[in-house]
Amino acid sequence: MKLTAQHLTKTIGEKKVLSQVEFSWQTGEIVGLVGRNGAGKTTLMRTLVDQYHADHGQVAIDDQDLTAVPEARQQLIYIDPTEVFFARLTLAKLGRLYALGYPTFDQARYRSLLADNDLVLAQRYGELSKGYQALVVMALNLASAVPLILLDEPFDGLDLFIREMIVKAVIDEVADGQRGFLIASHDLAELDGLADRVLFLKRGTISKTVTLEAVRDEAAKLQLVFPAMQIPAAVRQYGQILNVQGRVITALFSPYTAAVEAALTAEQPVLIEKLPLSLSDLFRSEYAEEVHHD
Numbered sequence: 518m519k520l521t522a523q524h525l526t527k528t529i530g531e532k533k534v535l536s537q538v539e540f541s542w543q544t545g546e547i548v549g550l551v552g553r554n555g556a557g558k559t560t561l562m563r564t565l566v567d568q569y570h571a572d573h574g575q576v577a578i579d580d581q582d583l584t585a586v587p588e589a590r591q592q593l594i595y596i597d598p599t600e601v602f603f604a605r606l607t608l609a610k611l612g613r614l615y616a617l618g619y620p621t622f623d624q625a626r627y628r629s630l631l632a633d634n635d636l637v638l639a640q641r642y643g644e645l646s647k648g649y650q651a652l653v654v655m656a657l658n659l660a661s662a663v664p665l666i667l668l669d670e671p672f673d674g675l676d677l678f679i680r681e682m683i684v685k686a687v688i689d690e691v692a693d694g695q696r697g698f699l700i701a702s703h704d705l706a707e708l709d710g711l712a713d714r715v716l717f718l719k720r721g722t723i724s725k726t727v728t729l730e731a732v733r734d735e736a737a738k739l740q741l742v743f744p745a746m747q748i749p750a751a752v753r754q755y756g757q758i759l760n761v762q763g764r765v766i767t768a769l770f771s772p773y774t775a776a777v778e779a780a781l782t783a784e785q786p787v788l789i790e791k792l793p794l795s796l797s798d799l800f801r802s803e804y805a806e807e808v809h810h811d
């Protein structure tokens with residue numbers, strides 16, 4: 518099953534929050550969604566499920582346009598625990614509520630997921646700590662048995678063990694290819710190990726899509742020191758400077774080809790060393806220019 522978003526545009530007040538957003542995502546895939554604060558990640562999720570009506574554009578699941586075939590939305594879930602009703606409801610009531618919206622909802626699985634974490638049906642959502650609230654949201658997502666699951670900041674404020682539980686649940690769920698996750702997160706380290714592909718949201722649109730494995734094959738993060746104090750032109754021409762400390766330059770070269778390597782070697786570096794390339798480096802490189810402009 519595949520979700521396709523095309524030309525999605527959403528203006529809120531005077532602000533064009535989303536502009537011509539295009540991407541696809543399918544079951545079996547874990548896709549990360551990253552962007553700076555206010556980039557529009559939550560708005561994108563809300564627009565995908567029609568909580569916000571798009572001004573333009575389409576969202577389709579397989580070949581079914583969600584506006585023309587609204588029941589196809591039951592293949593897609595976005596739980597927004599900031600909705601006011603959440604806090605006052607018991608976990609039992611939340612289960613019943615989601616079972617109304619999602620006919621596939623499995624009450625037995627919901628109860629068992631809660632019990633695994635010592636959560637009791639009579640407890641009110643609003644009385645739980647942040648980590649346990651996150652586990653309830655995950656239990657609702659999984660019990661809904663919906664193929665395409667949107668997670669908005671699922672790791673925010675969670676301790677290591679609860680984070681690991683959520684990561685494990687996501688990995689287990691995609692293993693048989695029946696489910697897919699789109700995860701918006703600022704936890705780049707967590708997404709790095711988890712996402713197959715990462716969408717970068719910038720100025721309201723998907724500015725870049727990165728398959729982490731592919732980028733690690735074709736790009737290189739290098740630490741460089743040159744005899745002269747000045748940064749050689751080749752570094753600026755082929756690379757994106759991530760950091761300069763004294764004479765030590767850290768830069769990202771994407772792609773890192775034989776020609777780029779030759780151009781750098783021609784500058785007779787005193788040090789040229791490959792460093793592990795992380796999602797944080799790609800994030801820094803993608804948004805560096807915005808930071809300088811702020």
Ligand SMILES: Nc1ncnc2c1ncn2[C@@H]1O[C@H](COP(=O)(O)OP(=O)(O)OP(=O)(O)O)[C@@H](O)[C@H]1O
Pocket residue numbers: 529530532534552553554555556557558559560561
């Ligand atoms: N209901 C709303 N009313 C007014 N402005 C809104 C509303 N929803 C979103 N926005 C604006 O849209 C922009 C994008 O917000 P959004 O919450 O989607 O960003 P985000 O990428 O999820 O941010 P963060 O990482 O900080 O959570 C912001 O400028 C925000 O103020």
